[in-house]
Amino acid sequence: MTDDPIASPVAGNPKIAFVSLGCPKALTDSELILTQLRAEGYETSKAFAGADLVIVNTCGFIDDAVKESLDTIGEALSANGKVIVTGCLGAKAGDAGGNLVQQTHPKVLAVTGPHATQEVMDAVHLHVPKPHDPFVDLVPEARAEFRGVAGIKLTPRHYAYLKISEGCNHRCTFCIIPSMRGDLVSRPVGDVLGDARALFESGVRELLVVSQDTSAYGVDVKYRTGFFDGQPVKTRLLDLCTRLADLAEPYGAWVRLHYVYPYPHVDDVLPLMAEGRVLPYLDVPFQHAHPDVLKRMKRPASGERNLERLARWRELCPQLVVRSTFIAGFPGETEAEFETLLDFIREARIDRAGCFAYSPVQGAAANELPGALPQAVREERRARFMAVAEAVSIAKLKERVGAQMQVLVDQAPALGRKGGVGRTYADAPEIDGVVRLLPPEKASKTLKVGEFTRARIVAADGHDLVAQPI
């Protein structure tokens, strides 16, 4: 087994270079395509040169991401010539209608939207015929560097994203995702739970539940009853979380929820968090706090009283950590509306907050709204927001000094003899801070990647913590 999930152990078969851009949802699409390629016996690599074909999984969310995707396609065309494009940008129209990718790069062989494994495979078969291998053909997963049915993972071995649905029923005015990914389609609950079990069995110790709108899971199928292990399970957030917690328990593994909107029914999940069965961590993209701005944004749950909802959640689960993202300088945002946002951050005591200065996305309805603010004002508000948010975050981190916490180890060279890096339940990978682990005091104590250790927090350092393994 190789450490590089892209590198293939199969030599001599057609080689497909793969580039994965974008968010965790796009990453899970990449994992499905790579799993299928490897299952069919294709070699996979990251290098364009020497490959028989290149697949670029693109992102089309903000203009910078569009540029990065188009540039990568251009590089792949010059270095290799044979390129298939998939992902969100593949579903995006150009200025004059038609397909943006095809207009910009007419030489690409095929373009698909997101979540299109079969269409991508059909295009691959057309241009680079499937290698014949009687063993592989008979046992489709034999060649895949698979982890149970869950397939190739582009994340480290000990954590994985689990996508529970595609698309979104909302129409936030700054977002073009629904036009690229379509309306909400929930994955069958039995399939989701089957994937989760395979991931835990293969060594995953932290499962990150992702979608565009996790709270809405099952709305499209009217919370239909599915089956897992012969037992009925409703396609609904609470039922899903309960069963994921059951599956995680024998491994002591973590289940973390992302992209949860503050609907009242989310309250039902909080007791699972208070009991420690699901991590007491919620990634809630509030985006703003002023009701008029939220209305102009057409945000889901914009009518909810978010401060009260947060207070209720914390009452149900005092150890809850809340991460969120916000937009500063949305069209028409007044200074008073922005001040409301700053007050919200202070009062809500959001543990981890990110903020974008509003930037128009081509094709988004918000571009037509009156009151666009100058770039300098948007940037200035973002900086003011971050100063407040960081002060809140750092104060909350300091409260942890002296506590003993469970830490999942992400890095531990030489079995942790020189220390390592990990995360507590309060830190999602790649977006939050980390815990810098000091070398263990006891010579017999080792740290291993993907295992948990208890640690005593000895200091807070910016967004990170420093801890002594015990």
Ligand code: SF4
């Ligand atoms: S909830 Fe809003 S921001 Fe999120 S994907 Fe749906 S439309 Fe976009």
